[in-house]
Amino acid sequence: MGYKAKFRVWRGEGGEGKLEDFTVEVNEGEVVLDIIHRLQATQAPDLAVRWNCKAGKCGSCSMEINGKPRLGCMTRMSTFTEDETITVTPMRTFPVIKDLVTDVSFNYQKAREIPSFTPPASVKPGEYRMQQIDVERSQEFRKCIECFMCNNVCHVIRDHEENKTNFAGPRFLMRIAELDMHPYDVADRKDAAQEEHGLGYCNITKCCTEVCPEHIKITDNALIPMKERVVDRKYDPLVWLGSKIFKRSGSGSKG
Amino acid sequence: MTQTAADSPAPARRQRAQIKERTLRTDQWWRYPLVTFIIFTAFLVYATWAIFDNSFFAAPYHAPFASPCLAEAVCPEDARLFGWAPLGDWYTWPPGLLILGLPAGFRFTCYYYRKAYYRGFWLSPPACAVNEPHSKYTGESRFPLILQNIHRYFFYAAIVIGLILAYDAVKALIEKPGGIGTWVLIGNAILINLYTLSCHSCRHITAGRLNHFSKHPVRYRAWGFVSKLNAKHQELALISMFSVMGADLYVRLVAKGILTFTFA
Numbered sequence: 203m204g205y206k207a208k209f210r211v212w213r214g215e216g217g218e219g220k221l222e223d224f225t226v227e228v229n230e231g232e233v234v235l236d237i238i239h240r241l242q243a244t245q246a247p248d249l250a251v252r253w254n255c256k257a258g259k260c261g262s263c264s265m266e267i268n269g270k271p272r273l274g275c276m277t278r279m280s281t282f283t284e285d286e287t288i289t290v291t292p293m294r295t296f297p298v299i300k301d302l303v304t305d306v307s308f309n310y311q312k313a314r315e316i317p318s319f320t321p322p323a324s325v326k327p328g329e330y331r332m333q334q335i336d337v338e339r340s341q342e343f344r345k346c347i348e349c350f351m352c353n354n355v356c357h358v359i360r361d362h363e364e365n366k367t368n369f370a371g372p373r374f375l376m377r378i379a380e381l382d383m384h385p386y387d388v389a390d391r392k393d394a395a396q397e398e399h400g401l402g403y404c405n406i407t408k409c410c411t412e413v414c415p416e417h418i419k420i421t422d423n424a425l426i427p428m429k430e431r432v433v434d435r436k437y438d439p440l441v442w443l444g445s446k447i448f449k450r451s452g453s454g455s456k457g
Numbered sequence: 458m459t460q461t462a463a464d465s466p467a468p469a470r471r472q473r474a475q476i477k478e479r480t481l482r483t484d485q486w487w488r489y490p491l492v493t494f495i496i497f498t499a500f501l502v503y504a505t506w507a508i509f510d511n512s513f514f515a516a517p518y519h520a521p522f523a524s525p526c527l528a529e530a531v532c533p534e535d536a537r538l539f540g541w542a543p544l545g546d547w548y549t550w551p552p553g554l555l556i557l558g559l560p561a562g563f564r565f566t567c568y569y570y571r572k573a574y575y576r577g578f579w580l581s582p583p584a585c586a587v588n589e590p591h592s593k594y595t596g597e598s599r600f601p602l603i604l605q606n607i608h609r610y611f612f613y614a615a616i617v618i619g620l621i622l623a624y625d626a627v628k629a630l631i632e633k634p635g636g637i638g639t640w641v642l643i644g645n646a647i648l649i650n651l652y653t654l655s656c657h658s659c660r661h662i663t664a665g666r667l668n669h670f671s672k673h674p675v676r677y678r679a680w681g682f683v684s685k686l687n688a689k690h691q692e693l694a695l696i697s698m699f700s701v702m703g704a705d706l707y708v709r710l711v712a713k714g715i716l717t718f719t720f721a
């Protein structure tokens with residue numbers, strides 16, 4: 203049940219490049235990544251694409267298909283009509299190395315800027331006692347496969363490259379939320395989230411949630427709760443007054 | 458077959474793919490912002506008209522946009538909250554003006570409405586992976602948008618407003634249990650209160666701010682309940698917006714004598 207599909211693939215290096223047209227065979231059950239591989243095997247042997255698992259679990263094959271950030275290996279050809287032209291481009295937010303391969307080191311940089319899990323000095327490894335309900339919330343965030351499509355789609359840096367220094371992106375603001383919700387983490391995450399990692403730039407328009415292949419509710423379950431925690435710390439006069447009167451300094455609202 | 462960064466020689470310049478199209482999306486991405494714009498504008502137009510419309514009471518029905526009525530000069534005896542009208546004769550403007558700021562502020566700073574109007578009115582962004590037209594962006598990190606952080610105070614006020622609408626509905630139920638208007642008000646009061654309870658600030662206050670759920674079993678259960686509602690926050694925001702508009706219009710039509718059948 204094969205047919206010939208029309209593809210437009212962005213080709214180029216170091217930012218310069220253009221969309222190239224291809225006509226390529228498609229068979230039943232195939233995904234976009236299969237077609238890219240067929241192009242490599244037949245018409246464009248030097249076409250660069252990053253992939254690994256072909257199972258939606260490694261997060262390598264992030265690309266933009268008809269303008270939407272998608273995993274190439276999880277986008278079925280059957281979701282397109284046979285006469286549709288399918289446009290495949292690299293992620294826009296990150297510098298391109300070659301063709302569909304982008305340099306995602308921005309994300310590793312941001313990951314390093316977040317202080318790691320910081321347990322209280324008095325609790326030794328092996329002494330942690332946590333109940334399932336205490337960690338359940340953050341387990342959702344651990345499903346992340348680091349495809350970085352959320353950071354790619356976020357308009358804060360996609361449309362405003364100059365914000366990259368001030369904004370960690372939804373992936374890492376979610377990481378901060380995960381740590382802040384951790385029963386044994388004592389580091390200050392709230393001020394840092396707002397002042398250093400740019401939580402205030404997020405205007406909760408939910409594109410990160412829309413593109414996440416793991417269907418993590420990034421905005422509802424990580425970013426908005428984190429915003430509320432920041433309000434506790436910085437913008438709520440009653441909570442502030444309470445902390446002055448009762449001298450609840452230090453770990454603040456970690457209940 | 459794959460090519461990694463290490464295989465390819467370092468390109469001369471590291472920059473993003475230069476693609477001049479604003480978006481390569483082929484679906485109707487403009488529908489969401491357009492529909493949002495139309496619905497919200499219609500709501501604003503109606504609300505503005507309703508605030509200045511004086512037929513807000515048709516015993517025992519009280520139009521939600523004018524409730525509570527707090528001024529002696531403009532509120533019929535029966536329309537007052539437990540007969541209470543703290544403002545004397547000097548206040549002669551529409552009663553809705555007094556309280557309007559609270560529900561309006563609640564919705565304006567609501568996380569769902571923010572998403573919707575940032576997309577539909579400010580085009581920031583109009584849709585995902587569609588470039589926004591603004592050259593600079595600081596989001597909610599500065600004045601004035603940093604003020605969105607007061608949302609929880611509007612939430613406290615919204616609880617009170619929700620109770621008042623429930624009071625109006627119960628009062629109608631007692632005085633005219635068979636009236637359609639009674640059931641319109643009851644339905645609206647339920648939806649408004651569900652919307653209020655599904656608020657993200659409510660979710661945070663019940664237990665979202667805690668890190669040890671296991672030490673607060675009651676609050677944890679409340680959080681579980683609010684979280685379920687919260688997952689439907691967008692739907693509740695829209696449905697309750699239509700219901701409050703519908704209930705308000707209904708009462709005014711009765712008050713104006715346009716709806717006159719026995720069970721109105």
Ligand code: SF4
Binds near residue numbers: 408425
């Ligand atoms: S919700 Fe916030 S972080 Fe997510 S894409 Fe939108 S602006 Fe970016």
Ligand code: SF4
Binds near residue numbers: 345346347
């Ligand atoms: S949160 Fe979702 S979209 Fe973002 S990197 Fe993880 S899996 Fe990808």
Ligand code: FES
Binds near residue numbers: 259264274
């Ligand atoms: S190749 Fe691993 S996610 Fe697509």
Ligand code: FES
Binds near residue numbers: 652653655
């Ligand atoms: S009412 Fe929408 S988030 Fe509070």
